Amino acid sequence: MTGRSTKLERAVPTRSTRRLKAPRWLIGYVFIAPWLVAFVAFEAYPILSGFYHSFTDWTATGRAERFVGFDNYIEAFTRDPLFWKAVSNTIYYIGVSVPLGIVVAFALALMLNSGIHGTTLYRTIYYLPSVVPAVAAVIVWIFIFETRRGILNWGLELLGLPAIRWLSDPAWAMPALIIMSLWSIGASMIIFLAGLQGIPQELYEAAEVDGANSWHNLWRITVPLMTPTIFFNLIMSLVAAFQAFNNAFIMTNGGPNNATLLYMLHLYNHAFRYFRMGYASALAVILFLVVFGLTYFVYRSSRRWVYYS
Numbered sequence: 001m002t003g004r005s006t007k008l009e010r011a012v013p014t015r016s017t018r019r020l021k022a023p024r025w026l027i028g029y030v031f032i033a034p035w036l037v038a039f040v041a042f043e044a045y046p047i048l049s050g051f052y053h054s055f056t057d058w059t060a061t062g063r064a065e066r067f068v069g070f071d072n073y074i075e076a077f078t079r080d081p082l083f084w085k086a087v088s089n090t091i092y093y094i095g096v097s098v099p100l101g102i103v104v105a106f107a108l109a110l111m112l113n114s115g116i117h118g119t120t121l122y123r124t125i126y127y128l129p130s131v132v133p134a135v136a137a138v139i140v141w142i143f144i145f146e147t148r149r150g151i152l153n154w155g156l157e158l159l160g161l162p163a164i165r166w167l168s169d170p171a172w173a174m175p176a177l178i179i180m181s182l183w184s185i186g187a188s189m190i191i192f193l194a195g196l197q198g199i200p201q202e203l204y205e206a207a208e209v210d211g212a213n214s215w216h217n218l219w220r221i222t223v224p225l226m227t228p229t230i231f232f233n234l235i236m237s238l239v240a241a242f243q244a245f246n247n248a249f250i251m252t253n254g255g256p257n258n259a260t261l262l263y264m265l266h267l268y269n270h271a272f273r274y275f276r277m278g279y280a281s282a283l284a285v286i287l288f289l290v291v292f293g294l295t296y297f298v299y300r301s302s303r304r305w306v307y308y309s
Contacts, residue, residue, distance in 0.1 A: 054281035054284070055068065055278075057072075105192055108126060109192035123189075123193065135250060137180075147165050181247070199221070224307045242264075248261070
């Protein structure tokens with residue numbers, strides 16, 4: 001009996017043991033507490049604060065803010081002369097840079113996946129620009145686009161073509177930003193390359209037995225099986241393009257003649273140049289709703305064109 005009672009005492013926790021034993025959910029929250037605090041302080045609170053201040057005339061200069069309702073939103077769509085200019089510039093930038101970046105990154109990944117000599121070296125070279133500081137990269141591209149001594153115009157002169165005023169001509173300033181956007185496609189290329197290396201080679205061997213050529217392999221095997229990767233890179237590229245700011249801010253500051261006034265630069269001007277934080281918050285909310293809606297649309301449409309093997 002003594003041995004049996006000892007076992008029962010060990011099996012049944014005492015009151016002091018029950019006090020020390022914390023619930024599982026509490027232990028989990030203890031471990032994620034650092035991330036949770038940082039998320040609330042630096043992400044959740046600023047987002048909620050931005051929504052609130054979009055309905056005020058907050059100036060961030062010490063003046064008491066006043067609730068103005070939807071006046072900031074009405075001003076954006078009806079009274080701001082540069083709002084629609086920034087929107088059209090951003091649509092132009094996204095409509096060209098995102099498809100072009102995906103196509104070029106995919107083409108480079110196909111080239112590196114073809115088994116050429118020095119694949120590791122080329123992969124490193126193409127990826128390195130993605131980790132170069134944005135400001136340093138922009139300064140390099142300013143020298144490349146320089147009208148008199150720029151590398152691009154030097155190449156055009158060798159071909160017998162006239163020099164282009166890349167950053168001072170309104171017709172060429174936005175194409176210059178789009179060309180520079182290809183500088184950072186290395187990250188997308190690496191993701192595409194990983195997806196290509198995950199395609200079973202047996203499919204290509206079976207297609208070769210059936211008489212398929214390289215073109216058939218590309219459109220009947222590679223592209224369908226790469227649609228999940230294309231979908232991922234498309235979403236990431238869209239979000240990044242909507243937030244494009246550094247290139248236009250440093251290279252052209254929105255000029256010439258507002259030809260490169262992107263949406264984020266327009267938002268920055270109202271927030272940190274004119275100190276109209278309330279109106280800038282409304283612009284940020286509009287951007288959030290547009291990005292959210294477009295992302296949701298692309299996600300819903302993916303059911304028709306994304307193939308998951």
